[in-house]
Amino acid sequence: MSRQVKNLWRLPTMASYQGQYLYMALTLVLALLIIAWTGHHYVEETAEEHIARIASRTTAQEQVARLQQQLQDIEQWLGQQLIEPGSSPGSELEDMLNELDSSFRRLAASIPGFNQAIPAGLPSLDLPGLRSETMAFLHVSHDNSLRFPGIHIMRAYMQPRSRAVMDSLDNIIYQASDDDRDNGYSRLAYRARHTWQQLLSEFRLLVANRFSVFSDTAQDGMTSRSYNVELYLEKMRALLERLQHTPPPDAFLPLPDDAWQQMESDIGQWESHYLQLLASLRSSKWRQDLYLFKTSLQPRITGMKAHLDRLQNHLNEQASRDITALTGSASRLSQAILLIALTGMILILGAYYYLKIRVIKPMSDTAHALRQEANGDSRVVVPTPKLKETRDLVEAFGEMRRQVIKREQGLDHLAHHDPLTQLPNRLLFKDRLEHALQIAARHNQMISCLFLDLDNFKQINDTLGHFAGDELLITVARRLRKVVRRADTIARLGGDEFAILLEDIQRKTFARNIAQKILAALQKPYLINDQEFHITASIGIAIAPYDDNQSDDLLRDADAAMYEAKRRGKNNYQFFTSELLRRANRQLDLEQRLRRGVQNNELLYHYQPIINTRTGQLLAVEALMRWQPEEGELLYPSEFMDALKKFNLELRNRLDEQMSVQINRLQETALKRHGIALRVAVNMSPSVLRDPSRHRDTIDSITNMKFPSLINLEITEDTLMEDLTNARALLGELRELGIPLSLDDFGTGQSSLNHLRTFPFDSIKIDREFVRNLTSGSEDAILVQAIVQLAHSFNMKVVAEGVETEEQKTYLMNIGCDYLQGYLISRPLPEQELLEFLRRFRDSG
Template identity: 40%
Template structure:
């Protein structure tokens, strides 16, 4: 039997394209988006939730607010937004539109996520409205007379008239009885162009399309659709303009008859459903007395009957269950694919059997064994479904408990050798398919026997439990920590991208296990020795990998214990050095070995310091003071650049605030920024905290990013940079000219400074081409309103050339070398003698 049109779900009708913006989006951006997409509305979304809506009609208020275009849309939007579930039937939606007096509504899925917009047009056009439209002429509906305005009228005044009268358009009478039109969409377009001033004649469309009032509503609707119009004039028998017809007016004209037709159809549908409901042919005595729960539904899954055992098992009475669907029992543990497969098998084979987690009325979860069968009438047509289920929760708990005991160590509750072998086997299979590596760590506690012998096995067991918990928390949930027996533990590490990642994990395990343990009121210290093998480098099966890791562990023991060793001998010296350097960098953070040196940037006009760049140095305990070139690549690869960069930002702002309090006016503190930092989700919050804690205003901070970061086109990067600029933080492009340099992105990003790479100055006197390039960069930057800083000034000739081409600022060894804060303080606020003298 074909589905009635009224039973169609609105999910099939909606437009899937929703114009969205965030609550902080400016009105100017909103109207630009609406004008570009020719959309009549935009929804405001905050953290995935729709919080408001703004329409073309709302745009009419812009003429009354001078600063409206610069304000965030959250201040002007309407809320809350009415919404319908995507499963709502078309007939029900039509009645909802009528009762609420609305013409469009947001459609959401089961989780409340927006799917699209549903309009009254969608409802009527899919309900066979053409029947009504063909029978009725335009003059049969109440077409509002046109509101006619003078072409010399101020646009702002006309917008007020449209807003107060709820008008979507006005007619403009030009000399010679020529008519034009101004619509809400025109206002949005003008707002997007920032052209809301002037008079109406500057903006109205000069020709108003018109139809005779004797034309049918169907032809009027077709004319509007074919010509992509939203309004058409209505002419009387004498050819005089008597009305302005919109699609909304057409729909309103047939609304009463149409909704009445819908109500009649819905009533007929409900009567047909009541007539078609049958009681299943079940033996009443069996149905009432069986200990298994029984539930009978119609073809749509609506419950028609349940037995007493159903109430005992679920907590829902007969009255509470009838009319609802089995979704009321859903636990949320099975995803949509589970139910799709179940219904697919049920419809194809007529039955389904399996286990499913459901939820009782009191919220308690239970596992049931469920059997669903289709019930057919004498003609072989399926009319109902019968579900029979029993509670098997306690049986499953007992089975799982026995299985857990067989697969886990009773002392630490970690996987035992059997489960470890199975997990490692599956990890190897996954790694082989994905061409990835797997790490196996064999951990043995050093001199643990001494604890058992001197403090007793009870203390030793307490220590093992603590160590097991530390190991489990030190690795990812996807990794496996197991106890093989005694004081031996093993770990499986999956999805290895870099062997250094395994080294890092091993170092973490050394640190956490080596912490003191409180056992029976006494502090116990235990250290581990760790051996590491890697699949497929050191072996391709479980036994071989475990054996190699065991051998590497004994090498760690021989090296003095409390350390780790790789079995693999193929590792290059450079990889080993990188891993060692990474470990040293982690210790450097905790041991406060990093330092900041500062190099001033001078204004080439006044000779005074206008900015200070904070430069990172590492006071290595054995190698002395290191510049970033010796370690920054490893920091970037290992993500240590994020905490190191956070330390640099905090220390630089602290020093800057101290200088300002002492009277040293240094301009702005310039801090280099890495790509990993700017992509960190808490970066903006961290910057605010650092400035607040230091007591330094945002205008005293400048962040430098390299050219390649600016040119990525990454939306997140652009949003973060835009927010920093709005807060007053300066932004500079460092090493400009070293990549595929383009001024295009400089026009879209809120950058105020360009730092030209030192390579352009190196041979500027010898190579005329370098000088020409530098001249061009300075000229183009000046045209864009950007400040230019030349890096690497090392001799007088370079300084004189920079002055000649009009470069704004300079930085380099000729003027001042980087040094500690005290050295820069000694320079003070005096002008640099080389610049002041005109050298």
């Protein structure tokens, strides 16, 4: 024990780097200590007198910063109250004001002689005035009648006049029987009521624009709507004038003598109050709480902040004076530091020449010998270093070589394993599968290959981000390890696909039990980012040697069984069967026949007419794709569209050219034979909208047609929502070229009113599912009427699809639907039948 203590306290010798460094370091430290000790006493004497002032000033600066933050919080609270009145209780503001007052008192207490020391600072703050004005603001913001003075005008004056006008018109209209509805007097009454409804719609939009609902610039939106209101008022008066001088039918009850004067009076009073309301909405006091905030509260808070800034500047000036006082001592301290630096430079230069001879040269000789050994020269002898540290370096080099070998093994691991889950990758799984198949064939054993794919994983990945998706995959891999045996292999093939190799199983039920355990394990909740999620999986199972005895084929069979599991509703497992193989072969045969069909021009268009609801005139025809094989029945898109989506770009371009030729031929024939400039509506492919590289080809294809101005493009609502950015770019270019655009299947997707307003659509098409259930008073009927009114408010036309009965047609006409399409008009017709339809249509017209 005593010997160990002696070794502990023994100084290193000069024969080591440590000893040489120690003696030089001791010399430098001693010189620095002497100089530092001298400067220490001087700095300590000059610094202590400033510490108290610095501490007091620091506390005051913190209090000022707290006051500034509290004022900022009050201003933000008031701003939030403007946006969401009543969202926070008034007691919260009261507490904030009390805290502001307490902070001010603490600040005054932290600076001795506050009012005398800081004459230009806080004494000018008026905290009671701030409290009084904030309470007044809070009272106004909680009372809508005080917040919006225009509400009283609308409720008390405008609504009764509007209701009186509508009631008077309704009394005239309701007297008309079915036979009287087409006479001039009834039509004028209908037009007057419709005009008054449009005027009220424009007025509501004007009020909405005041709140920037449909326009980012409120004044611009109000100007546009007020202009429309004036137009409708003029039109309304003109219609009433005509009504007054048009004799009613005999069946009508005579109107009171003053009925027209009363209606004109109601309209005039409505207009008078409307102008009064418009002036109120355009004034700065249209929102009293906002006016109070801008003219009173905000200037006061801004002034208080300015006072606090002045105080902060005053405290900073005090700090500058203290710094100036310390400058003298700092200059003297800098002289001492300069002396220390010069001494250190001399010692460093001396140490450099000493180390160059005693340390660097021996290390260079050792490094040269080690480099030769690294290049494969086994005859080189690494010199035995004299100093201990160099010997340690040579030993460390040997350790480095061992670590290099270990890292090479690690790189091999990375090449055969998934970096995220640390599971074997596709390459290693295929190698183990082939090895397992060889052993199974040699010993007459049975193995199973499971192909697993997570259900709806892309939605989680897109919603939560790739980080959360990675965490989910890691958890899935961990659960899979707990289910299978240690000797079995789990691999991640890519994305959310996993494969599992079960070796030496005795019966198929073993694979089924493992699949059931996997589904149960994966169904348990996942906790990611403090949120709970649920996910399921679909599993395909293939057994060797019964299904296949080649690795690629067995994996393919399991993959096909997995897709069958997804087709049957997901969250289940399916064994591979010969029927799955036959189904895959049929799908492959369909794709091959469809390719030949494109090459043989077997795909064609059938055309369904679209007519004007009021006039019955033909507006356009919609081109609907069909496939007529040389031998076989006519096929509809639902039977071949999935195969069509798998075409490469060359085949898709070829098909587009064939379809363009058919449309050109139809339009040219219709113009020459019947003098009809036939407009054709064509559905845009989702792949075109999603792929920006195809936008230019699409635009060129349309502009190169014989009648590009007669092409109408239809985009389904779901397709639009898939990629709004690319959709906006392409549709904007098409709109600049004058190509009409229509939003198809409206009401079945998830587009918002903002999308309907910002995209350049000319019309919308109501999906046939809503038209099919049209009955008086049904929910679908109310929804369709709302869609028509909404579209008209955006200056868009409305096309109703799937019209099959006279009852549907009559209802759509009554609610103002612009165009009709459906079997009641005509079924989709081949080209020649459509030309005959056009001839009959022209002759009947």
